[in-house]
Amino acid sequence: MIPGDTFNNQRCYHHKDFHQSHHSHSNSAIDGVSIEKSGTREIKVVRRVLDVNDKMAEQNRRLFAEKGIFVLNVMSSPGSGKTTTLEKTLAQILPEIKSAVIVGDICTTHDADRLASTGVPVVQINTDEFGGDCHLVAHVIEKAASTLELDDIEFLVVENVGNLVCPAEFDIGEDSRVVVLSVTEGEDKPVKYPLMFRECEVALLNKIDLLPYLDFDREKAIAYIHQVHPKMPVFEISSKTGEGFAPWIDWLKGKIKAKKK
């Protein structure tokens, strides 16, 4: 599920492996101008634009593997209930599982303040320091993780910036990705943002306590999810009432246990 496993990062690059383009050939043939001195040349670069991020993400992944920490990247659109879901999740796994949180927001420490009340170490990242980014990148995670006592952590959850587009594009060195979709959003979000739903391992369908008051068609939403990501596990939850949390917590505990040293 992590980008890079299959079709990214398999390229090498050759800085100086350049050759003349056909423009140069014609120039040099006609007026004998040395191609070393003038004319257009094409230089092969063949390099992923995000290669620096990908390398940093691999470095993070190695560090977390060494420490036996399961890292979960939680993504969704703004207002889907990521923070409330994490508060409820932490309440159910603490103190059994030693956890820490990295929270990304463009501005404010509101989410971090809420999560800190659960008693876990929380690092807030405000991306405006990094240009108001709409997503978290690997080097920011590395910096945030360096402020945590990693030897005392089994589970590190990263609450990404609320956005269904860009965070899916950036590997941060996580083990797994979760997308939260709430029933107050459209059923067709998965097909509008297919990359996000393809890149995530599981989906949480949140705010199901509101279903009686909405026209939201949950079967249609799940069908759309499975259209872009066949067989994707979908946990239907209410982070307000706690309904439906048991299978989600079981899934999470299984992952944490598998990674633990």
Add this chain to the structure above:
Amino acid sequence: MHEMGIALRIVEIATASLPVDLGAARVTKVNLKVGKLAAVVPESLRFCFDVAVKDSPLEDAILAIEEVPVVAKCKDCHAQWTIDEPVFVCQTCHSGSLEILSGRELDIESIEIVEEEKNDSG
């Protein structure tokens, strides 16, 4: 949404790719491959690129974007096809077990450069 960061990174990579032994050189064109499944909007990237190249060896360079289709291969029946709508299910056997062969690219393929004219040329 993060096209400006990508544009700046393209300028950085292209500048670093200029051969050191060539003296003053200008990049006239950057050939970029963008997969349809990459979270990048070509128009937006071109706009950002035009801003990002100011005062760099890429000033006035063209950003040539080749959009790469999403091509999938079924892991069960090995059918291969181009995905042009968000349906990631095999059209032949309806399996959902796919390998994405292309469509996630965001790669600089090459740059085209021209050496600056010198007074004593010829």
